[in-house]
Amino acid sequence: MPVEGDLFEKMRVELRRGSLVLAVLVALREERYGYTLRQSLEAAGLPIEESALYPLLRRLETQGLLTSEWREDAKRNKRFYRLSADGESVLAQLLGEWNAISESILRLDTKGDE
Amino acid sequence: MDLIERYLGAVRWNLPAGKTDDILAELREVIESRIEDREEALGRSLDQREISVLLKEFGHPITVAGGYHDQRALIGAQLFPFYWLALRIVLAIVLVIEAFRFGGRVIASAAPLAQTISQASSGAATSLLLSAALVTLAFAVMERTGWLSDYLRTWKPESLPSLPRIEARPRKIGEPIAGVILGIAFLGWWMGAFHINWMPRESDVLIQAAPIWTALYWPVAALIAAGIARDAASLLVPAWKPLRALLCVACAAGTAAICAILYRSGQLATVIPVNADAEQLAHIQEGLDIAMQIGIPAIGAITILQCGVELWQIYRERRN
Known part of the structure; x- marks a missing residue:
């Protein structure tokens, strides 16, 4: 039924929206510029629109979770991002939270099957 | 490349001030990287159409x-329920006020009826839009200032107002049954199916309907029929709420319009002498005219108010 499909899509987008911040932080443990970051997220099964990714990177940088610098790479100036020290600490907490949520849901799901 | 410049130029216009050049430099680099990647994959340069895509x-x-x-x-999503509640309350209050103003203007204005209705409708619509705009503006300011976060941190259950419990109104079938029966009887009398002698035999005067009633013969008949349809719909198809609301509004609008025409005509009835003298006659006519001056606007206002109450009840039925 199309309505159910739309509802699922809406819920799926909502679910992924929150997890994308975490995915970006994890991916930026290694220094990357925006274009390669997007490619690596897509390769990992987490595609993100450019119109969402670049403002998100700016916000995370303003919040002190990322650092960035312009550097020449392949004869072109690119802005490279990586996780800051504060970002590392927040990421560790977020991953802990993520794992706790995941385990809780799995536990609930297992109980439901019993 | 002209297309990319135009695109980035359009982005620039809407960026927050401060980091515009830095953001645009990054976006340009990303777009150029994407173009390069595609060109590499295709083994040729992209044309304008492909860059546009x-x-x-x-x-x-x-x-x-x-x-x-x-x-x-x-x-935002957190403030929205507060905004939505405030908007509905403000619009409901403004709607009631505007309904009275509308009725008052239609009944009392000396201008032609169509012109008065047009002006009154336009005034009511402007008031509603302005109220909605002001509420939206106020909440946009609250969103900006973070008022809600402060409020949600400091509110206490003890500070909540004690509101009456909302309960579904039991459906009364007596009212619409009585409405249908009285409506049919009234329509029968109006159409001349039977006659009632209102004046006592030994009366010194006769009271005759004013000429305006001849012009209003069919509008009044249509209004009575609409009233019967409204009550019948409420009785037989209570679930058809849009129809019931529509009939309710049609009846109220029809009553208000007829009240307006009667008020403007200046006379509901003419007193004809049988044994009365001129002074007595003038006295009775004056009494009738004063009763009309007060009674007709009152009927119009009460009808509009009743319509508002009925619409609210229909809305509440939908909620319950």
Whole structure:
């Protein structure tokens, strides 16, 4: 039924929206510029629109979770991002939270099957 | 490349001030990287159409630029329930006030009826829109200032008002049954199916309907029929709420219009002498005219008010 499909899509987008911040932080443990970051997220099964990714990177940088610098790479100036020290600490907490949520849901799901 | 310049130019116009050049430099680099990748995959340069497709995939300039703003919603999800409640309350109050003003203007204005209705409708619509705009503006300011966060931190259950419990009104079938029976009887009398002698035999005067009633013969008949239909719909098809609401509004509007025409005509009835003298006659006529001056606007106002109450009840039925 199309309505159910739309509802699922809406819920799926909502679910992924929150997890994308975490995915970006994890991916930026290694220094990357925006274009390669997007490619690596897509390769990992987490595609993100450019119109969402670049403002998100700016916000995370303003919040002190990322650092960035312009550097020449392949004869072109690119802005490279990586996780800051504060970002590392927040990421560790977020991953802990993520794992706790995941385990809780799995536990609930297992109980439901019993 | 002209297309890319135009695209980035459009993004620039909507970016927050301060980091515009830095953001645009990054966006330009990303777009050029994407173009290079595609050209490498195709083994040739992209034409204008292909660049246009790529830029479209990148997103509308306003969407792209909008992502860089701190505030991305006029009223956020947290504040929205407060906004929606306030908007409904304010609009309901304004609607009641405007209904009275509308009725008053239609009945009392000396201008032609169509012109008065047009002016009154326009005034009511302006008031409603202005009220909605002011409430929206007030809540946009609250969103900006973070008022809600402060309120949600400090509110206490003890400070909540003690509101009456909302309960579904039991459906009364007596009212619509009585409405249908009385409506049919009234329509029968109006159409001349039977006659009632209102004046006592030994009366010194006769009271005759004013000439305006002849012109209103069919409008009044239609209004009575609409009233019967409204009560019948309430009785037989209570679930058809849009129809019931429509008939309710039609009856109220029809009553208000007829009241307006009667009020403007200046006379409901003419007193004809049988044994009375001129002074007595003038006295009775004056009494009738004063009763009309007060009674007709009152009937119009009460009808509009009743319609408002009925619409509210229909709305509440929908909620329950």
